[in-house]
Amino acid sequence: MTTMKEQPVTPRGDRGSDAGFTAGYARLVSGRRSKWAVLVIWLVLIAAGGSLGSKIGHVQNNDQETWLPSSAQSTRAVKLAEQHFADRHTSGAVIVYTRDSGLTAADRAKITADAGALKAVAVGTVSAPEVSGDGKAAFVSLPLRTSPSDNNVLTHAVDRSEKIVRDGAPAGLETRVSGEAGSIRDFADVYSGMDGALLGAALAVVAILLLLTYRSPVLWLVPLISVFLAAEVASGVVYLLAAHAGLLVNGLSTYILMILCVGVGTDYALLLIARYREELHRHEDRHEAMRIAVGRSVSALSASAATVVLASLCLVFGKMNSTQGLGPVVAIGVAVVFLAMTSLLPALLVVLGRWTFWPFVPRHTPGHEAGTEQEHGVWARVAGTVARRPRVVWACCIVVLAALAVGTATVETGQTQAQQFTKSVGSIEGQKILAAHFPAGASEPADVYVPAAGADSALQVVRTVPGVQSAAVDRSAGGWTHITAVFKDAPDTQAARDTVHRMRTALDQGPAGASDAVVGGQSAVALDTANATKDEEMLLIPLVLLVVLVMLILVLRSVVAPIVLLLSVILSYAAAIGAASLLFHAIGHPHMDRSLLLIGFLFLVALGVDYTIFLMARVREEVRHRGHRDGVLTGLTVTGGVITSAGIVLAATFCVLATIPTVSSLQEGLLIAVGILLDTFLVRSLLVPALSLSLGPAIWRPGHPETEAPPEGERPLETTRADVGA
Incomplete structure (x- = not known):
């Protein structure tokens, strides 16, 4: 061990990290002895987290109710069905038969026999076979058992039904399983085994990019x-909260957790390693280099993580059960990877030593200065371009972003069932057959639950509603009556949703008893979901923006800069939506799920502002020592490469979602990737630095870094044996 006498270190960059908690934390994770304690703690967490994280699938709740607005009529309808009609955890399947030349006598005999045999699988009444008017198609409907935590229960039930139908079927008779159960089975097949595949694909993408x-x-x-170990620990924490604290976890939140942990964790690692490499040039002792790197990075990283965590937690105020559950899951993932990248990663790097950078090992170079053209050639030239014509640069950036934002006019929200997959699946094919041969709403009638005393009145009201083909009492139980209403339009269309709205209005204004009716079913779910999503946008988008603005004010100790940065992020989001919409049209999937606008907003604003925080935190540090103009340009130069790498990694990670053959996953991955790349290459690299130069020191108002005293505890580094050996 080299003994160092207490003396100031002369290079310009050695200004030290903030005193107090930050300095103590930096010494803890990089000290000669304490780093081993950090590794032991993480080994314990990994051992526990790995075993618990593997069970996360057991606590997933993918029941229909978990995707519905908590207070909507469709949700109340599901609860009434569970309470009074023993329909708890059931899903409707529709067995579809067709023969282009017309059903034969043998076909009809087989269909009748199937209706009897399917009673062994169903958990309720199997309908009598219904034959189309043209005699070419028929269907049988039945309820199947499902489980909120195990998709295999429903999948096995659908598979058993399918086997019954196919065994002994006359040659040429085509069969499909459609309805909600068929759709769920198809989604389950699509996502089957994707947990490990997605994580593996994301890690493979990151590995390639890290190698480059x-x-x-x-x-x-x-x-x-x-990153992999952090993702396992995060999954373990989510499992514990889902199993013992009532946290709602579904398939969507699980996949987002994995992708987010890998992408955000790698971003944090890139930024820390870049600062560590910089300090290795200035310091002979790697422990000291890491102490300074962590001390100078952790403030920006913690601000970034806190922004994403708080913005995500805003989702708990949403109306959709799935939205409320997603927020804490994202927050947990980001918090865990932040802790891992600022403790586990530094400890590992210090233990392994400089040789891990081989063959480009950063050697101690006295007088080393970051930000030189030799060290950051490309970004030094970019900074020079911005410096020469800042007004032209930011004006051109705004024009480009505004032009892309015009593409928002092409946004089409709302997907039919046939538009939800990128490949053909059985439930969609069955739905097309039903639509061709039966009244469009025959396979998925609306459910009307009404107190028994008002059943007759409610039935008469329902039959008079425009858009209703037919209505009949299905059954009564527990003082409630169940009425089914067949619509003239397909259940996943806007016309069907309009019929639900008219039906609810008519019942509310109807005779006594009828006004207590509750309307549910697929079309009602779609209507309530659309309305709840719009309400969420009105509440959550301003709330997330407020959180981001407050965090920027706290980090930058300014008011002007946060407002400018927030406006740039909003413009970038609009440009991303416009560009992605044009891309969706180009690849043949123009319709997007409305919820994507909110999810995209959360990730693009929260993650996009990350890069701005990384840039402007470094700029503020440089301004305090170099002056405003040189500080802005130096900050851009030294962070350009690493933030660009981080943006590319995060965009590529989200693109992994496009491997899932559902349109929503494809669109989510592409939208977030497009937005992140716009933030990386246009907003952070050109727009923000150019605006900072044009506004001058006024951007820091009411503060002024050039004239401020250094933050409490900031001092020239005094490298001592005590510090290095902490």
């Missing part, structure tokens, strides 16, 4: 392993 970034056969493994 570091050009080292060893270094890429350290952040990759750290």
